[in-house]
Amino acid sequence: MKVVVIGGTGLIGSKLVARLGEHGHEAVAAAPNTGVNTLTGQGLAEVLEGAAVVVDVSNSPSFADEAVMEFFRTSTTNLLDYSEKAGVDHYVALSVVGTDRLSESGYFRAKIAQEELIRGAGRPYSIVHATQFFEFVRGIADLSTVDGKVLLPPVLFQPIASDDVAAGVGRVAVGQPLNGIREIGGPQQFRLDELVRKALAAKDDPREVVTDERARYSGARIGERTLLPGPDAELGETTLGEWLARQ
Known part of the structure; x- marks a missing residue:
């Protein structure tokens, strides 16, 4: 089947396109650098022609509150409109475990808006909620750095390898629409502050990680379990040790 992957040249999208292709599907990477722009609608009609599934794994180039909200509202509205006109049977989007519990964050308010648009469209859909990726742990440190120190709460955290995210999204994409949410996460739980401390040390990053419950x-x-998936989540196979060994 033809599957169009929006954000198909990024970290998850490129892995997803490759995985779907290996399984015999016609996977098409769609992104601004391939001539497809979800904000303006450029190239959407052409790339979605004949597609059975569209998978949105794109992300906003800016995490500023107004910019990220504008990105997800505009791009999702355009994707829903163009995919309906193209007769796409299944709309899939990648989101984040705990999104509904993180509405204080401008980024997560935008993800909530994206999910509401998808559910409200009245069309077959699936939303995949993934825990944070191993690859973005250093980014968490960057966002949490104050005066050269990384301030993080000691809450539970269950990160997942991007390869396992791509595999989980791929299985959902080629299956029947869930008309709901599938959660995926990594096989191990950590304390957020401890994991970031370990990840920075592995990269010889000298920043001090300070445990701060506030x-x-x-x-x-966030609370103790805000970032954890539920008991029915699908778990990836890659452990932190295995992932670090590949870097």
Whole structure:
């Protein structure tokens, strides 16, 4: 089947396109650098022609509150409109575990808006909620750095390898629409502060990680289990040790 992957040249998208191709599907990477722009609609009609599934794994180039909200509202509205006109049977989007519990964050308010648009469109859909990727742990440190120190709460965290995210999204994409949410996460739980401390040490990053129960995550206050998937989540296979060994 033809599957169009929006954000198909990025970290998850490129892996997803490759994986779908290996399984015999016609996977098409769609992104601004391939002539497809979800904000303006450029190239959408052409790339979606004949597609059975569209998978949106794109992300906003800016995480500023207004910019990220504009990105997800505009791009999702355009994708829903153009995919309906093209007769696409299944709309799939990648989102984040805990999104509904992180509304203090401008980024997550935008993801909530994206999910509401998808559910409200009245068409077959699936939303995949993934825990944070191993590859973005250093980015968490960057967002949490104050005066050269990384301030993080000691909450539970269950990160996943990007390869396992691509595999999970791929299985959903070629299956029947869930008309709901599938959660995916990594096979191990850590304390967020401890994991970032370990990841920075592995990269010889000298920043000190300070445990601070009042510290926020992407601008939001979080509890002990805010970032964890539920008991029915699908778990990836790659452990932190295995992932670090590949780097």
